[in-house]
Amino acid sequence: MSCCAPTEIVSDIERVERSAPSPEEMLLVSRALGDGIRQSDLSVPGVHCGACIQKIESGLSKLDGVVAARVNLSTRRVSVRWREGKMPPLFETLDRLGYEAHLFDPAADKKDETLGELIRALGISGFAAANVMLLSMSVWSGAEGSTRDMFHWVSALIATPALAFAGRIFFRSAWNGLKRGRANMDLPISIGVLLAYGMSLYETIHHGQHAYFDASVTLLFFLLIGRTLDHVMRERAREAVKGLARLAARGAMVLRPDGSRDYLPTEEIEPGMRILLAAGERVPVDAQVEEGASDLDCSLVSGESAPQHVAPGATLRAGTLNLTGPLTIRALVAAKDSFLAEMVRMMEAAEGGRTVYRRIADRASALYAPLVHLTAFVTFLGWMAVSGDLHRSITIAIAVLIITCPCALGLAVPIVQVVAARRLFESGIMVKDGSAMERLAEIDTVVFDKTGTLTVGAPRLVNANAIQSNTLALAAVMAAHSRHPLSKAIATAGASAPHQALSDIRELPGYGVEARAGENLYRLGRADWAVSGGNAETGTVLSRNGQFLAEFEFEDRLRDGAVESVRRLGDLGLQMEVLSGDRPAAVAKLSSALGIQAFRAGVLPGDKAERVTELTRDGRKPLMVGDGLNDAPALVAAHVSMAPATAADVGRNAADFVFLRESLSAVPLALRISKDSGRLIRQNLTLAVGYNAIAVPIAILGHVTPLVAALAMSLSSVLVVANALRLKGAAGPAIAQAAGNTKIGGSTLGSMEAV
Template sequence: MSCCAPGTEAAAEIGWDPSADEIRLASRDLGEGLRQTDLSVPAIHCAACIQAVERGLGKLAGVESARVNLSTRRVAVKWRGDGPPPLFTTLEGLGYPAHLFEPETGEEDPEQTRLVRALAVAGFCAMNIMLLSVSVWSGADAETRQIFHWISAALALPALLYSGRIFFASAWSALRVGRTNMDVPISIGITLAFTLSLYDTLHHGQHAYFDASTSLIFFLLIGRTLDHIMREKARTAVRGLARLSPRGATVLRGDGSRDYLPVAEIEPGMRLLLAAGERVPVDAIVEEGVSDVDCALVSGESALQPVKAGASVRAGTLNLTGPLTLRATARAQDSFLAEMVGLMEVAESGRTRYRRLADRAARLYSPVVHATALLTFLGWMIATGDWHRAIGVAIAVLIITCPCALGLAVPIVQVVAARRLFENGIMVKDGSGLERLTTVDAVAFDKTGTLTVGRPTLTQTHIVAPDAMGIAVALAARSRHPSSQALARIEGVSLAADLSDITELPGLGIEGRSGSSLYRLGRASWALDEGHEQHGTVLSKDGVLLAGFTFEDTPRPGATETVAALRDAGFGVSILSGDQVPAVAALAENLGIADHQGGLLPGDKLGALERLKTRGHHVLMVGDGLNDAPALAAAHVSMAPANAADIGRSAADFVFLHESLSAVTTAITVAREAGRLIRQNFALAIVYNAIALPIAIAGLVTPLIAALAMSLSSVIVVANALRLRAGRIHKQNAGVNAATRQAHRASQTDLAPVR
């Protein structure tokens, strides 16, 4: 007998819990004493499960948050303390056994296999029972009818025991801890329909509803399998991104030796050897070598980007023409590629107001339906005294009110919308952003790096002394501001080496000390003493002007078409920029934007957004810089390009990968269409229940018809959600969609156009 700990799957089955040390080793250190543990919880399958798990874990001491991803059946728990909370014991007590999450290895999906097999068994049994039922309905004599009933019972039994266990196991896991979920009434309905049919067969009854119980299982499994497959399609994008990261890299040690390490063991500062044809494993800086890199993943730019010593490269980009020596600047879990994977997972698991409404409906469903079925049974007993008839009607009520359509109404649309946006180079960072984007009526743009490409070129300099340029370039090299990067690209300059205490101040500039002197590079009003009339970007020493710099930038591809489309569609369009007022005014005139403000500090941008808000506007803020982060976080909804500052991407709800600004109109179009389909799905589910429930209570449907009606409502909801992928354009968005397509055609850096 092996003394090793059981595997993860076996552990979940026999209740083995990892030790505290194992949990700590499997957890990710998030800094400041906060750790994250990812758990795999296979029993999660609906909104009620999500709520039970998140609430149960959230009550534990030390747990900061617990977030469920329904697609991956994964729970991300953030906690503090000397030791991990009792996560596994708590989940076991809630009826959801768990094990430590392990990234998938590309093997066959066991859950989908289980669902498909159960669906096949239920379909085979239901089909054959229906064929036998046709003979009974056609007027078979009593002996033939009895034989067919017994054959139907024999066929229904494996459907219940094998296919129905998916619902029975879920219902039992809820009941044994004193809870209910949507599978409880389903299981009761299936069991009662089979039991009543078996009773009628034993007593030579004229009707038996084995076809109802098996058909109910079959159609419920169709909906559950469709839901699982749709979520798997959404996860395909995440898996595709994850595959772009190599499994490891060759590390060059200080003594000249080389080791091949797994990508998870690469630390910042390690030197990596990258051959032509290999992908960059982590974010890094080129130390040696010259090559061309395919950066389409990062920016959507189809042209190859030449790199040499000093250039930054992102994880997942492809090295094409020459070997490179890199120095890692981030761990794998902190690199750009991991961030993109995280954005997709957050998008899929984010819950909007609509989904919270669905959660409440699902939570109220079980007690309401149980009470309705009980009252229906009592009412028919009082009215007719026929217990057989009363229980038959109660079964129909349980079956016909199954909330599958309501449960699918939001997640299906949200998954499809997130996938469609991803296909067009837009990452959804916050799921609620899709809902908020539907109410936007004004769009505010930053200038540099947003309306422009963010790669200004230095056009004019006024240098007092040669060493001033060395100081300016040395300061600029420490900043990600586009103007600073333009200065840092200047070659042939001897950099000042004695700068210290270098600090960047958002919206102002960057400063550093050399000896007792303070040098500032940035906004003239900040860098210079009072009384100077200099404008633009300057270098100062102790408040005295040393140099002035003039830059030029070009509009981002698709900017003109996007602004025109937004304006024609009735959106208010404005520019809120920290750049010089003349430069902002010139760009605004070029793009046809009447409302523009320049020279704004981060607090000024917040004030401008607040004024728009007080006038009743819902503003989409599009920005990229460090000084845009407060505005991005405060806006009704926000968007940033992939090359934005880290804090800007973190504050934004959407991140777009390609150069074209048409991502703005694409996101608005998809969000509005998704919102419309969600409202339609809720309306369909409500109308269905409003019609079906009174009919079932009146005794006008059999359990079989109830099963067919319930399944049809789920199929309709799923089919309605799939229309989003078909690219159907709503009339009110026609102008935005047309401009989106035009902007995509105009840009050479687009991903595939909206389909």
């Protein structure tokens, strides 16, 4: 053992202890996911390839208490889910694997230090390459003897510091891997560059006729061009996530109970705090208006550019912009649980999802590094046996090392996921998992909920004047305890009536709301549940002790783009059906208006999930589109699922996709982008594999110089990234507005399927 080994170990331990936060701090910044699971997000700047992803994920997943570890290549972020109890040694493990880590700060708006380092290295290597090339031209022109040696030594003086500075991007990564007994993609690059330099220095010292300083420096220059372009294009693809992060307010003016005011960072705002929001400021966290009235720019949430008027009682989403007047608002959640934070997490989850293609590419990249070195070594031995020329054998081996670097393969899948997530976001669609895009491309059946999904979910009570005021007031009090669209319509219609005292109010998903007043049991909801001997054909009713009191009639309108979206899905050959708890007549009328032949009415939440499961058992791959509490089981059971942003929290959390805008055109658009991204992933994998299938044999046969190999390898990576950027996200032809404004209903639409 080396005498310096203990010192190095102590140094490493001290460095880790200085950089790693305490368990208490880790617990504070982690996020509770439920069921005793927490998530910690770490920033790991050294992640740059598929092999890094595989190494980190496998290393962290082996730790006791770690449930899952996921690496996002674009953000260089590692998300670790672990069980509460004992904090896993995350930082120590990452350091042992060769990666420096620190806590991820989503609010940080830092300069892109990686790009700055790449550009500086690129400039220095380019300057050195140009000057060394000029000196080499003098040698090629016939310089002999001491003059030639002088030119070689001057070239060495220029190349040495240039390689030391510009090459450290590759050398540092390769050395960190070697210290831990692992090989990464930068190792063959580093060996190739250093071999070319070492061979040139040997020739210079021994007065050789040829030196290859120009090749080694120019080789590094081209490699840095590829690495820089790759970084720039990946950052360009991630502008959507960066734009979201910039919408987050940095802080807010908090009004204390004693009347004092404190300006707090957004991360320190807690639920229940009162906040003074001036005109021109963004809402820091999800909140409710307590005092004041104003107009808000809510385009982030709804996609609607027209200002939205808010008054006391209105709910505000984080990131929306207060336009006209001051407001006093009360925080509903912490910043990490706000709507804006949820969107950022969904975007990053979409980029880092583990599709089948991603897993294949990651495994291949992990096996590539040892295969590359073995191939180059065998090539060297083969050429030595055939030619006996050491110089030529080393040159060809260097070319093989460079040209076989699997950077293109490591980028083939994740870069498409990044671009697809951005395209979807630009169209108002959020993805909770990258694998959902792969599953969406496979669907052959679409199952729609009705109220709040095919319709806008904002029905209006049309027979309020025909209902006695005290009966309407009673129904309004009960309806106020439900988020179902029909409940909201009843609560709104009876808001001005005198309220009655009720107790034991509870909601039964799929049936309705029940409450007690003295000895009386009131039920508001499905007629066959609320009324003794009730008929499912009847709509939403109010009963007392099983006796009918009143029936409620509503009207609603189709979502914008519903007719056109259904037609486009039908053109793709997809089967469609409607599942609703509403009456058969109402569901049949809506299905007919949309051109959907198959529908089921009067179904409960469990029935919806059972129907989706039945489709799966029959070999179908259903997409479930729903919004309510009663749709959550079906959303979970489906092959893939989608919900509007207006959905109940449980429905939105259960869905794989969330669309922010009112139009139902999000469904065919997401399907098209998912299919296009799958096609581009297959193209990228074909390009990466095809490149190696063609380039490697040519390099082994000695027809490629190290310089050409560097250019080819860089171009392959750039080609893969550029191909991913071809993914388009435009919504296509405008959706017919006439269909969007169609009214369905009158006296019968929308019985309370899940009040």
